[in-house]
Structure formats: structure tokens, C-alpha cells
Amino acid sequence: MRGERDGTDDTDASGARQSIGARRNPASAAAILDAAEALLAEKGLGGFSIEAVARAARAGKPTIYRWWPSRTSLVLAVYQRSKQVLPEVDTGSVAGDCRAFLTSLLTYWRDTPSGQLFRSVVAEAQHNTEAAEVLAAYSDERHNGTANIFRRAMARGEIRADIDPVLAAEMLASFARGRLLTGRLDAPPAAIERVVDQFVGGLRA
Amino acid sequence: MRGERDGTDDTDASGARQSIGARRNPASAAAILDAAEALLAEKGLGGFSIEAVARAARAGKPTIYRWWPSRTSLVLAVYQRSKQVLPEVDTGSVAGDCRAFLTSLLTYWRDTPSGQLFRSVVAEAQHNTEAAEVLAAYSDERHNGTANIFRRAMARGEIRADIDPVLAAEMLASFARGRLLTGRLDAPPAAIERVVDQFVGGLRA
Amino acid sequence: MRGERDGTDDTDASGARQSIGARRNPASAAAILDAAEALLAEKGLGGFSIEAVARAARAGKPTIYRWWPSRTSLVLAVYQRSKQVLPEVDTGSVAGDCRAFLTSLLTYWRDTPSGQLFRSVVAEAQHNTEAAEVLAAYSDERHNGTANIFRRAMARGEIRADIDPVLAAEMLASFARGRLLTGRLDAPPAAIERVVDQFVGGLRA
Amino acid sequence: MRGERDGTDDTDASGARQSIGARRNPASAAAILDAAEALLAEKGLGGFSIEAVARAARAGKPTIYRWWPSRTSLVLAVYQRSKQVLPEVDTGSVAGDCRAFLTSLLTYWRDTPSGQLFRSVVAEAQHNTEAAEVLAAYSDERHNGTANIFRRAMARGEIRADIDPVLAAEMLASFARGRLLTGRLDAPPAAIERVVDQFVGGLRA
DNA sequence: ACCTAAGCGAGACGGTACGTCTCGTCTTGCG
DNA sequence: CGCAAGACGAGACGTACCGTCTCGCTTAGGT
Structure with a gap:
């Protein structure tokens, strides 16, 4: 049946996160911080790059730069959150x-x-x-x-x-x-x- | 076909430091360490790059990599020398x-x-x-x-x-x-x- | 630590050609092909290098490699366009x-x-x-x-x-x-x- | 590559060919031309470089440059000899x-x-x-x-x-x-x- | 019920630096 | 003086990220 839905169907299969309107999407922020923390914990500052975080978080680079204007501030945000x-x-x-x-x-x-x-x-x-x-x-x-x-x-x-x-x-x-x-x-x-x-x-x- | 060059080389003729035979040129090593130290002292690790050191020392990058296989080892060498x-x-x-x-x-x-x-x-x-x-x-x-x-x-x-x-x-x-x-x-x-x-x-x- | 930059970027502010979104910029492609053609016509295969083309076209090397994966394919593209x-x-x-x-x-x-x-x-x-x-x-x-x-x-x-x-x-x-x-x-x-x-x-x- | 020997590798087991006095050593010239020809025949102009020839011939680069002032002249010499x-x-x-x-x-x-x-x-x-x-x-x-x-x-x-x-x-x-x-x-x-x-x-x- | 505004993913852009390769030059030490 | 060896300054190679930009999409909130 075409219309069959098992509630878990949000955003197509690949799980792409999209805008929730003209305001910050907390899911994106969380995904980015999670990814950044994982990268930092795993490989340290080497191997930590905005590109890598964006990739891991399936986020666009501008989304990261919008909220954390530099690598440093992202590191600090991760750190602040975890401490x-x-x-x-x-x-x-x-x-x-x-x-x-x-x-x-x-x-x-x-x-x-x-x-x-x-x-x-x-x-x-x-x-x-x-x-x-x-x-x-x-x-x-x-x-x-x-x-x-x-x-x-x-x-x-x-x-x-x-x-x-x-x-x-x-x-x-x-x-x-x-x-x-x-x-x-x-x-x-x-x-x-x-x-x-x-x-x-x-x-x- | 890589690296083809037409004859327009001319090496600047000025104070170019050159090989002194099949052995390490201490003048080059010194120039590189001096440049690296200056850069590190002036700008810290940011702004410190092999390219920048090579430029400042008027040295080729391979000359640096020949003796200091990584950025880290060059930093350490500078530090060891200065301490x-x-x-x-x-x-x-x-x-x-x-x-x-x-x-x-x-x-x-x-x-x-x-x-x-x-x-x-x-x-x-x-x-x-x-x-x-x-x-x-x-x-x-x-x-x-x-x-x-x-x-x-x-x-x-x-x-x-x-x-x-x-x-x-x-x-x-x-x-x-x-x-x-x-x-x-x-x-x-x-x-x-x-x-x-x-x-x-x-x-x- | 790679690619760290201090804020001294300033991109020259002049006639910089930039992205037009997540799709190919025809102006860049044209500038690259023009530059490549000029270099080839002027100096032949010698003196033709991706670096030189990038410089002449005021384009980044990755932009060239993105669309023409090798020197050969760029030469061929120039040739195809001109014939x-x-x-x-x-x-x-x-x-x-x-x-x-x-x-x-x-x-x-x-x-x-x-x-x-x-x-x-x-x-x-x-x-x-x-x-x-x-x-x-x-x-x-x-x-x-x-x-x-x-x-x-x-x-x-x-x-x-x-x-x-x-x-x-x-x-x-x-x-x-x-x-x-x-x-x-x-x-x-x-x-x-x-x-x-x-x-x-x-x-x- | 260093130790690899195909039949064309004259020079005895130890491999070191040395000066035969204040005149050109024909064995060196032959080894160089042999190596150059082998490289050209095998890989064409790509993969043909003075460095590669010197390596293959176990010759010093200056020895090559002494007698063939450019890549082109070496190619021509190989060609002339073989034709x-x-x-x-x-x-x-x-x-x-x-x-x-x-x-x-x-x-x-x-x-x-x-x-x-x-x-x-x-x-x-x-x-x-x-x-x-x-x-x-x-x-x-x-x-x-x-x-x-x-x-x-x-x-x-x-x-x-x-x-x-x-x-x-x-x-x-x-x-x-x-x-x-x-x-x-x-x-x-x-x-x-x-x-x-x-x-x-x-x-x- | 439209319309504007902003966030989102995506990814191209001009760049810089990477670490490697070859260039052609130079100087040594041996023979 | 020729030779093997190999260091040298130079610079191109092809790749990774930088930080910026624009796109087409989505949704919320004001009209």
C-alpha cells in the first residue's frame, strides 16, 4: 500500500536534516557538537577540521560558521558543553x-x-x-x-x-x-x- | 612531461645559497632554523608553516623535509637549539x-x-x-x-x-x-x- | 593544525570571481579555458602547467582539478573548444x-x-x-x-x-x-x- | 628499484662504475643510453626523466648533463643511436x-x-x-x-x-x-x- | 492564505599549505 | 679531469581545508 506509514518516516531515508523555519535548528547544533566532540576525542586537534565536522554531522559548512565563527570557538563550545x-x-x-x-x-x-x-x-x-x-x-x-x-x-x-x-x-x-x-x-x-x-x-x- | 621548463630560469644570481657537495650545508640548516625560530617567536604555531619557513629562509621545501621530516620535528629542533x-x-x-x-x-x-x-x-x-x-x-x-x-x-x-x-x-x-x-x-x-x-x-x- | 590562518585574509576585495552556489560557475570555466588556450598557443606544452593556468585565470587549482582531472584533459578541452x-x-x-x-x-x-x-x-x-x-x-x-x-x-x-x-x-x-x-x-x-x-x-x- | 637488475646492467656485481681517468668513460655513456632507451621504450616520454635515467643507469646526474645538456638531446641521442x-x-x-x-x-x-x-x-x-x-x-x-x-x-x-x-x-x-x-x-x-x-x-x- | 524571512544541506569558488617529485647546478672525494 | 653521489634552490604536482558565497528547499510567523 502506497500510503502506509510507520511513523518513523521523517525526512527521507537518508535522514537529511532540514530547516525548521526561520530559527535555529537545535538538532543541527547538537549533531555538529556531537560530531565535533567525537572527532576531538578520537583524534585530537589534528584531524579536527570544520570540513570533517560538517561531513560527520551531515551539516553544511555555513551552518557551522553561522553559529561558531571559527574553529576555536567550536572547540570551546564542545569543551564548555562537556565540562x-x-x-x-x-x-x-x-x-x-x-x-x-x-x-x-x-x-x-x-x-x-x-x-x-x-x-x-x-x-x-x-x-x-x-x-x-x-x-x-x-x-x-x-x-x-x-x-x-x-x-x-x-x-x-x-x-x-x-x-x-x-x-x-x-x-x-x-x-x-x-x-x-x-x-x-x-x-x-x-x-x-x-x-x-x-x-x-x-x-x- | 612533468616539470618541463623553458630556459627562463636564471636563479636570481644574487646571494643564492647552494650545495656544497654531497653533504649537508650547515648554512642552510642555520638559515632554516633561524627563520623557523623567528616565525614561531613572532606568530606562534599559527602562521608557522613549512612554506613560510622556506620562503623566509630562501630555502627549498625539500631541503627542509630532507632534514626535518615534519613540522613537529622542526619545531622541536628550534626549541632544542634555543633552550x-x-x-x-x-x-x-x-x-x-x-x-x-x-x-x-x-x-x-x-x-x-x-x-x-x-x-x-x-x-x-x-x-x-x-x-x-x-x-x-x-x-x-x-x-x-x-x-x-x-x-x-x-x-x-x-x-x-x-x-x-x-x-x-x-x-x-x-x-x-x-x-x-x-x-x-x-x-x-x-x-x-x-x-x-x-x-x-x-x-x- | 593544518591550514591554520590568522585573520589576515582579506581576499583583495577587487574583481574576485566567486561561487554562484552549489553549481559550476561558467565564468570560471571560461576564464580557465581562455588562460589555458593562451598559454598553449603562446608557449606550447612547455610552459603549460596547471599552476600557470590557475595564475593566469586567477582561479584556484582545485577549481581546475574539479572539472579537468588532468593536464591532458584540460589540453583536450581547450582543443575541443577551439576546433x-x-x-x-x-x-x-x-x-x-x-x-x-x-x-x-x-x-x-x-x-x-x-x-x-x-x-x-x-x-x-x-x-x-x-x-x-x-x-x-x-x-x-x-x-x-x-x-x-x-x-x-x-x-x-x-x-x-x-x-x-x-x-x-x-x-x-x-x-x-x-x-x-x-x-x-x-x-x-x-x-x-x-x-x-x-x-x-x-x-x- | 636500486637493486633491480635486468640484463642491461653491465658494471660488475658491486655496481660502482668509476672514472677511468681524465677522459670520457664509454661504459657510462652506454649505460646511460641503454637506460634511457629502455625507459623511453617502456613508458614513453612520461616516466622519462633525467633522474630516472640516472637511477636506472647508476650514473650521476652531472655525468648525464655533461654529455647531453638537456632531456631533449638525450632523447635525440637515443633515437639517433637506435635508428x-x-x-x-x-x-x-x-x-x-x-x-x-x-x-x-x-x-x-x-x-x-x-x-x-x-x-x-x-x-x-x-x-x-x-x-x-x-x-x-x-x-x-x-x-x-x-x-x-x-x-x-x-x-x-x-x-x-x-x-x-x-x-x-x-x-x-x-x-x-x-x-x-x-x-x-x-x-x-x-x-x-x-x-x-x-x-x-x-x-x- | 499568502508572503517574507531566515535556517538548512549542498557544494563551487579563490586561496594557502601540504608533502613529494624532478629540474638543472654545485661541490665533494675517490680513482 | 671524469666519475658516483647527493645536497641545494626552485617550483609544479595533485589533495585537503580554509572561509565565503549562492543556490533551492523548508518552515514559521506576520499580514
Whole structure:
């Protein structure tokens, strides 16, 4: 029977996505971001190109350029969409919190696409002003979040009153980032323990 | 039929650098590295291309590819050539050494092309295995060098005997690298002082 | 990382020919063929390169390769476009027709770019199968056209009934082609007269 | 390709041919011409390059350029070396001589490398003045040789006294060349017979 | 119920850079 | 001085993407 339809018939067989009128099609945006994320996660910044994203998303290049005016902004959009604050655990001690922070961050970067994604953003930020600004702002924000570890500890009287929580957070996070960027995410618990011990306890005899 | 040319060659007759026989011409290598370094320092990885290097160096592309098989390896070569260990000062105290280390490193990166150069290497390492390996090896080596600060302090009995000097060096250097990669090399002395204080003295009350 | 560009694009703003949508731009095709014809006519196959054509036509190389997958096919396209059947004159006698044919053909080749164009096609056909096939097919077609001279004469009873008109045409044309390919287009009328006399009258005493 | 040896590879097992003092080494010249001829015969002008010849002959490029200043002159040298006048048969009749001439020429071109070689020379002559001159001179010489067919016939009184023997030879040879250049060397005896009949007997009823 | 406006896919456009090939020149070290 | 070897500057090869453009289609919302 000609007219037989099994509801799944939208847009012909090939699944071409079309305009939904004079407004942005969220399906296209999603398809593009999905494709971009997949490409970035899979091959990193190399192999990531607007053409490749358009192909993978079955989208037209102008559709991409309309909403993300450059490669960088698409990378950033993917990154913004995917990033999620790691659950902030409160172990009750600053050392425990630091250990949990480092462990979960390294694991998160190692076991999800986010690691590759963040590496891409950092790489992009090394020669693109916009990405650099986004990265700097994001770093501030994250360090500020992580600083809660030290604010709590200070409130408990566990650490010195003259500690700068954000600076301490930056120091801790920098170590993790250094490991990410040099491809050494697989630090054993003992190594993390040592880092935390030196960081919290200081070096002095 | 490929590459047919009519006699209109004339090679410009001017200061053309030519072969010096069946062996590498150091003048060409130097010109290429100089040009590559200039481009990298001036514009970063963007704007850095083999074509541009060849143009700037008045060299043929095959001459570049003969000796540096990829963009990455040329970036690395430039970087290897330019890097120089900062003078290792011995101020007599671990805090002084750390302060000197951070201050001179940030200044060096800020005031010489080396900062941009190193940023390029890091960016390259985020999607290129070879660059990643070189960066990892270089990081190890540098941290090991910086670790001398802590080895000396340990010998003086100034710091705990269970400190891992290399790990401590990595923590200190990671902070500096984090600043480089997020474009914040202009830390005032007070900020550096604080970092060193927290790092050496620890957080504990 | 490939093809990264900083914003310094600016496309010159002048008379840039651009896309007219997702279909071929005839202006580009014309500009390319014009440029190719000019280059071929001026310098022959030497000095003819896709790069040179692209430069002269202010076209991108991919635009050329999109429509003409090889140098050969571009040469053939130029040739196909330019070729035009010489007016078929009917002088009333086979000798007169042959004389007119040879004279006008040699003159045409000598005084228009077509001579150089045809030489290029022949040269190309000596090492390229596609060009060889096109040349063979074209030769057949032309000889068949020229054969009309002999068909008319046969109808008039002027020549033997067992003459093969196409073969006769090939013999006549081969002589002209031989002159073209050896650079002897300036045959005086007397020489042509003699060729025609021997050809039509035969050798026998 | 380096180690590949076909029989033509003189020079002993180690393969290194060296200077024999301050004079030309005939073994090198021979190896070069052999290699060039093999390449031309095998792949035609495409695939023929000085580099390829040098590789195949295990010769240095300067050695080639020393003796043959251009690709064209090397092609011509190969051609000159290989060309050999076909045995001039005297069948006693002009028609028989013409038939023998065409048959043996087409067969020779079809069954030996000489056909491809001559095609290369003709192609080269279409955009290279030197080759054009050599080809023109060679054509003259050959036509003059072939003209003997008609000189003999004239002496026998078999053909008209006002025939131009060289011109007649050119007409005959042009037909054969046309066939060579359009890749139609496999004319059956009947077709050749017909050509000869029309040529010798003329067209007139 | 039309009509305008904008988003969509598609893909051609002028370009730049890629990495490879050959050009013709040069200089070496050996014989 | 001839030779093999091979580096050199130059530039064409054919391909991949760049970012821009226009097309023909679709649909929503204002008239």
C-alpha cells in the first residue's frame, strides 16, 4: 500500500536534516557538537577540521560558521558543553581532600574524552587569543572552586590563616595539568600521596 | 612531461645559497632554523608553516623535509637549539632558591622568544606523539636539574629527609608552566613570595 | 593544525570571481579555458602547467582539478573548444578542392593558435592513452568530413569508383599534418600544386 | 628499484662504475643510453626523466648533463643511436616498392622500440626548437632516401618524368607517420594495397 | 492564505599549505 | 679531469581545508 506509514518516516531515508523555519535548528547544533566532540576525542586537534565536522554531522559548512565563527570557538563550545564540575567531596581533612581532588581529576582526564578535550583547548590557547582568554577565565573559576578545600580547612583551623586558598588551589591543579599535558595521568596512589604530603606538610625539616 | 621548463630560469644570481657537495650545508640548516625560530617567536604555531619557513629562509621545501621530516620535528629542533639551562643560583636557602627559580623562569619566558617557543612545543605535544615524547623526556630532565635545589637543601638539613627532590621540582615547575600556558607570566614578587612560602612552609597551621 | 590562518585574509576585495552556489560557475570555466588556450598557443606544452593556468585565470587549482582531472584533459578541452571545421569549399574539381583544402589548412594552422594547439594535442597523445584515443577519434571524424571532396568527385564521375574516400582524405591530411609537425607550414602554392597533381593524377607514366 | 637488475646492467656485481681517468668513460655513456632507451621504450616520454635515467643507469646526474645538456638531446641521442635504415628492397615495380616500404615501416614501428622512440622525438619536437630542427633534418634525409624508389621507377620509365621523387616519398611516409602518431600501426595488407593503388594510380577515372 | 524571512544541506569558488617529485647546478672525494 | 653521489634552490604536482558565497528547499510567523 502506497500510503502506509510507520511513523518513523521523517525526512527521507537518508535522514537529511532540514530547516525548521526561520530559527535555529537545535538538532543541527547538537549533531555538529556531537560530531565535533567525537572527532576531538578520537583524534585530537589534528584531524579536527570544520570540513570533517560538517561531513560527520551531515551539516553544511555555513551552518557551522553561522553559529561558531571559527574553529576555536567550536572547540570551546564542545569543551564548555562537556565540562562538568567534579563532585566536591569533603573527606574532613585537607590532605584527604587534596588526594581525592588529584585522584579524581587524573582519573577523569584519563578515562573520559574530557582529557583530550582539555588538551585541545590548552593547545588552541597557545596561539589564539580568544581561546587564551577563555582558558584563563575558566582556570580562575575552577581554581576558585577548588579553593573551597582550603577555605574549609582554614575554617576548621587545620591550615594556616595566611594561606591564599585560590593560590593553593592553583598550585595543586597545576601539578595535575602538568601531568595531563605531558601524558602522565597514570600516577600511582603512592605518588599522589607523596605530592599531597609534601604540599600540605611543606618541605621544612 | 612533468616539470618541463623553458630556459627562463636564471636563479636570481644574487646571494643564492647552494650545495656544497654531497653533504649537508650547515648554512642552510642555520638559515632554516633561524627563520623557523623567528616565525614561531613572532606568530606562534599559527602562521608557522613549512612554506613560510622556506620562503623566509630562501630555502627549498625539500631541503627542509630532507632534514626535518615534519613540522613537529622542526619545531622541536628550534626549541632544542634555543633552550638553555638557566643559571642555577645558590642563594643558601631553599626558599631563596625557589624564589630565584620562579622569578628567573617567568622572566625568561616573558622576555625572550623561549616562552612562545615552549608554548608551541606544548601545543604541538597535545596532538603529536613524537612531540609528546620529546616534551615528556625534556620535562624529566629539567625537573631533575631543578631538583638540585632540594638535594642541596636536604644535604644542609634544611628540608625533610623524605622529600622527593624531583617531585618537588615538578610541583614548582608545574606552577610556572601553568602561568605560561594561561598567559600570566607577570606575577609580582609578592605573589611569588607567597607561592614559595606556602610551598616550602606547607599549609598546616 | 593544518591550514591554520590568522585573520589576515582579506581576499583583495577587487574583481574576485566567486561561487554562484552549489553549481559550476561558467565564468570560471571560461576564464580557465581562455588562460589555458593562451598559454598553449603562446608557449606550447612547455610552459603549460596547471599552476600557470590557475595564475593566469586567477582561479584556484582545485577549481581546475574539479572539472579537468588532468593536464591532458584540460589540453583536450581547450582543443575541443577551439576546433572548428574549415569551410568546405566546392571548387567543382577534385584538384581544386584538394588545393583549397591543403592551402586553407596550412594557412589556418600557421596563422591561428590552432596550429600550436593541435601540435600540443598530438604531443600529448604520444604518451597519454586518453589523449591518444581522443586524437584517433577526432582524426576519423575529420577524415570522414574531408572525404566529401572525393564523394562529390565520385558522384560527378571525375574519379575512379573504387577510390576509398576516407582513405584518400587521410592521405591528403597526413601530408598536411606532417608539415605541421615538422614545422613546414609555409609551402608555396607551387609546391601544393605539385602535391595535388601527383596525388590526383597518380604517378604512372 | 636500486637493486633491480635486468640484463642491461653491465658494471660488475658491486655496481660502482668509476672514472677511468681524465677522459670520457664509454661504459657510462652506454649505460646511460641503454637506460634511457629502455625507459623511453617502456613508458614513453612520461616516466622519462633525467633522474630516472640516472637511477636506472647508476650514473650521476652531472655525468648525464655533461654529455647531453638537456632531456631533449638525450632523447635525440637515443633515437639517433637506435635508428637504422630499413633495408631498401627493390621489387622491380613502384607499387611493389611502395607496398614493401609501408609494410616494413609499420611493422618495424609496431614490433620494435623504435616506434615509441620516434613518437617521443615527434612529441619533443612539438615544443622544443632543437628537437624540431633535428626532426626536420632527419625527415628530409629519410625522404630523400625513400625517394630512390621513385628515382628508380623514373629511370625505368614506369612513372611520369615530372614527378618530384622527394615529394612523393614525403607523401608516402606522411601516411605511415600519421598511422604511428594516431596509434594505428596494424593496417591489414589489403588497406596498404589500397593506399598504394590510389597513390600510384591516382584518383582520376 | 499568502508572503517574507531566515535556517538548512549542498557544494563551487579563490586561496594557502601540504608533502613529494624532478629540474638543472654545485661541490665533494675517490680513482 | 671524469666519475658516483647527493645536497641545494626552485617550483609544479595533485589533495585537503580554509572561509565565503549562492543556490533551492523548508518552515514559521506576520499580514
